[in-house]
Amino acid sequence: MKEKAFQEYYSEYFSHCYGCGVLNEHGLRIKSYWDGEESVCAFQPRPHHTSFPGFVYGGLIASLIDCHSTATAAAAAYRSEDRAMDSDPPLRYVTASLKVDYLHPTPMGSPLELRSSIREIKGRKIVVDTRLSVDGKECVRGELVAVRIPDTMNAG
């Protein structure tokens, strides 16, 4: 049986996101999983996800880092409370700030691999570090501050 992605535990209400919602048929539908202490996400850019010919669009990269990091924050919060990801109440995170450093142009062709780790969990705030690589070469680094949304917004 295949392991479920973090995003496949989201309630219907939270499944419309352009980056990660399984119900958004126009969206990127990224999938994130644990790999030990890190979370991983593989994404194959489509031909129109370009910036200059031959290179991946930086806004797509920012989007992938955003959704993978907030999903990782939520998964880490469940883990830290020793809870299953489908247990109630749901834990969802939004982005307070996102920093992306483009170290090298990201080439088109192979899948992008994102690997994230938790730097800090402090109250409702979680800081997530992400590295994006192609064929083993690191091209981009991301740093995201995620904040748990108020329980009143957990309409799902």
Place this chain on the structure above:
Amino acid sequence: MKEKAFQEYYSEYFSHCYGCGVLNEHGLRIKSYWDGEESVCAFQPRPHHTSFPGFVYGGLIASLIDCHSTATAAAAAYRSEDRAMDSDPPLRYVTASLKVDYLHPTPMGSPLELRSSIREIKGRKIVVDTRLSVDGKECVRGELVAVRIPDTMNAG
């Protein structure tokens, strides 16, 4: 005669970008203009550009800030050299780093307005500050470091 957008001066080679390329039929095709010392861009999110129901996807916002800021950097470079935007050699910029602060959730409905200003031009590097508002309310701030691409990459 309608004023041309910054992006409409790009050569064919630089017109495939998902965020701003006029030739990318799947892309966002943003358009940026001067308004005095600031540059402006209006963008109407489509229904699938959502995060949670009723709110705009943060990755879209990062993408808009990215492309509008690098276009503004290029336009400012032409201005600082007192050159027309269709004069040779072309000046193009890429993102070295992008910082996005999500101050408030950005509501779906009205067009997003991005206004950017140049903080600093230093050699090949330009720092651009951006504010994103909806119906006059500021929701997001961006800070982007743009770097002029090497002349050898100016295949267009």
